[in-house]
Amino acid sequence: MKFKGLYIFLLLCLAACGEEVIEQPENLIPEEKMTAILYDLAILNAADGTNPSVLEDRGIETMSFLYQKYEIDSAQFVDSDIYYASKPLQYQGMYERIEARIKKVKKQMEDERKRKTDSIKKAAEAKQSPVKTGQE
Template structure:
C-alpha cells in the first residue's frame, strides 16, 4: 500500500513539471503577467468596495487592463492557461503577486500609523496650548 501511495505522489510530482498546454505564440512574459494579475487583484478589491462608482463611470476592469498592458482577451486567456498548466510556474507567479500586495499593505499601514501618530501629536499640543492659555488667563488670587 505504501508503495502505491509513493508511486501516486511521485507521478503527481512528475506531472506537475510537464507542459500540458502548448506555449502560445504570443505568450505574455512572466513578469508582465505578475503585473497584470497584481493590478487585477487590486481593481477587483476596489470594485468590491466601491462597485457603484465603477458602474457609474462605466469602467470595465478587464477592458482597462487589456488597454493598459496592450494585450487582448485571447492573449490573456491563453497565457493564463499556459502558466496554469505548469503548477510550479503558476505558483511562483501568484507568490510574487501576493508579495507585492503584502508590500503595498505594509506601506499603507505605515502611512496610516504615521498619520495617526501625527494626529495624536497635534491633539496633544493643542491640549497643552489650551491648558497653558487657561493657566495664563486664570485670575491670580490677592
C-alpha cells in the same frame, strides 16, 4: 525488488510532470508582465468587491482597462493564463509574488496611516496643553 518498482514508478511520474500539457502560445505574455496584470486584476477585483461604485463612477470596466493598459487582447490573456495555469509551480510562484507585493503595499499604507494618526494626535495634544510663556 519492491523499491526498484517504486523507484521506476516515481521516475515515470517525474518525467510526466516535466511534459508540457499545453503548448506555449505564440502570443504568450511574458511571465513578469502576466504577474503585473494578475496583480492589477486582484486589486481591481478587490476594489469592485468592496465598493463597486468607485470603478463604476470612473467608467472603469476591469478587463477592458487591463487590455488597454497592457496592450493585450482577451485571446492573448486567456491563452497566456491557461498556459501558465498548466504549469502549477510556475503559476504558484507568480501568485506568491503577487501576494508578497500586496502585503508590502498594505504594510506601507498601514504605516502611512499610523504616521498620520500619530501626527494628528501630537498636534491635538499640543493644542490642548497650555503654553508656558516664562513670565509665570
